[in-house]
Amino acid sequence: MISEKMMKLAQNNSAIRAMFEEGNRLAAQYGRENVYDFSLGNPNFPAPAAVKKAIVDVLDREDAVFVHGYMSNAGYESVRGAIADSLNKRFGTAFGDGNIIMSVGAAGGLNVVLRTLLNPGDEVVTFSPYFVEYGNYVRNYDGVLVAVPANTADFQPDPSMLSGMITPKTKALIINSPNNPTGVVYSAESIRKIAAVLEAKQKEYGTSIFIIADEPYRELAYDGVEVPYLTKFYKNTIVCYSWSKSLSLPGERIGYIVIPGEADEYQLVFDAACIATRVLGFVNAPSLQQLAVARCLEETTDVGAYDTNRKLLYKGLTDCGFTCAFPQGAFYMWMKTPADDREFAGAAKKYNILVVPGTSFGCPGYVRIAYCVAKATIERSLPAFKKLAQEYGL
Numbered sequence: 001m002i003s004e005k006m007m008k009l010a011q012n013n014s015a016i017r018a019m020f021e022e023g024n025r026l027a028a029q030y031g032r033e034n035v036y037d038f039s040l041g042n043p044n045f046p047a048p049a050a051v052k053k054a055i056v057d058v059l060d061r062e063d064a065v066f067v068h069g070y071m072s073n074a075g076y077e078s079v080r081g082a083i084a085d086s087l088n089k090r091f092g093t094a095f096g097d098g099n100i101i102m103s104v105g106a107a108g109g110l111n112v113v114l115r116t117l118l119n120p121g122d123e124v125v126t127f128s129p130y131f132v133e134y135g136n137y138v139r140n141y142d143g144v145l146v147a148v149p150a151n152t153a154d155f156q157p158d159p160s161m162l163s164g165m166i167t168p169k170t171k172a173l174i175i176n177s178p179n180n181p182t183g184v185v186y187s188a189e190s191i192r193k194i195a196a197v198l199e200a201k202q203k204e205y206g207t208s209i210f211i212i213a214d215e216p217y218r219e220l221a222y223d224g225v226e227v228p229y230l231t232k233f234y235k236n237t238i239v240c241y242s243w244s245k246s247l248s249l250p251g252e253r254i255g256y257i258v259i260p261g262e263a264d265e266y267q268l269v270f271d272a273a274c275i276a277t278r279v280l281g282f283v284n285a286p287s288l289q290q291l292a293v294a295r296c297l298e299e300t301t302d303v304g305a306y307d308t309n310r311k312l313l314y315k316g317l318t319d320c321g322f323t324c325a326f327p328q329g330a331f332y333m334w335m336k337t338p339a340d341d342r343e344f345a346g347a348a349k350k351y352n353i354l355v356v357p358g359t360s361f362g363c364p365g366y367v368r369i370a371y372c373v374a375k376a377t378i379e380r381s382l383p384a385f386k387k388l389a390q391e392y393g394l
């Protein structure tokens with residue numbers, strides 16, 4: 001009945017679906033508060049009060065036909081202009097509304113960009129470990145995802161490995177920093193080296209290779225760590241931003257794409273991306289949310305609450321004897337497993353702990369623990385983690 005491509009996706013998806021269903025089963029059996037579900041990157045903290053105020057303000061003050069109507073595929077010009085101004089102020093860039101396309105979250109943005117760039121057989125490179133959906137998104141357009149092996153020393157991307165994996169068919173490199181699943185923020189030095197590799201390869205092959213900066217976690221960085229703005233390091237950079245995590249709005253599906261004026265064939269790429277929003281079927285980003293986020297450009301979620309969770313979980317897990325990278329950003333702990341990661345994630349379920357095996361991110365030997373949960377969930381989970389550690393002789 002269904003297409004061969006979807007048949008494969010449906011089969012591959014079953015592990016994640018099984019975890020979701022397992023969580024519900026455990027909650028029904030033991031009570032939701034006794035299940036430590038660290039499997040999903042779904043923020044547990046509410047959107048800032050300013051978001052509700054902005055939505056009400058838009059509905060109260062703006063004309064209903066304007067608020068709920070179609071606009072140009074790229075989004076409201078005023079919203080795109082306000083975003084460009086805000087980026088220019090923060091990062092010293094020189095964007096205008098003609099560089100911004102409103103998108104349906106980062107996932108929508110990535111799909112628009114890949115639809116715009118890829119011919120069948122084109123390659124998209126990324127660094128392991130990586131967000132599991134990249135493979136699906138690239139395959140949507142019959143592209144091939146090429147994963148650079150993980151640099152397990154510190155999970156900074158390894159530019160020396162990158163060079164050997166770029167071919168004449170490479171159209172793009174997806175960079176995700178702060179990173180899901182490691183919590184690592186890619187340093188300016190790493191970015192400079194990556195840019196140098198890409199510049200050299202563009203010259204060697206006479207091609208354009210785009211960096212696609214996947215940035216849903218940009219605002220979630222701790223201890224004042226700087227998250228480099230990639231368009232300043234490499235001109236063929238396209239940014240996919242989202243408010244899913246930064247304003248706790250994942251269900252609202254709102255984000256934007258930045259295509260800098262200095263990118264190769266900027267106008268062609270920009271116009272094609274606007275058409276991609278249409279042919280992919282969502283036409284434009286949600287109108288009410290566009291107008292609301294434009295009023296909240298100075299707002300972020302409570303990063304302090306995530307920071308508290310980060311420290312609590314890191315201390316709790318390392319006290320149990322586990323080895324984790326101390327995350328610099330996002331809301332994920334990346335923990336080394338004392339056994340096969342899938343077996344370990346299975347064993348964790350006995351203690352009502354749900355975590356995602358690193359194999360799902362192309363990097364076995366680790367699990368991802370999403371700490372965008374209530375602080376009390378972390379507190380209650382630590383005795384369970386202790387028992388799990390003891391089971392492995394830690």
Ligand code: PLP
Nearest residue numbers: 041105106107131176180242244
């Ligand atoms: N990219 C990464 C690395 C993510 O972790 C996520 C969501 O978890 C997305 C993209 C998709 O985000 P959005 O909800 O904005 O589509």
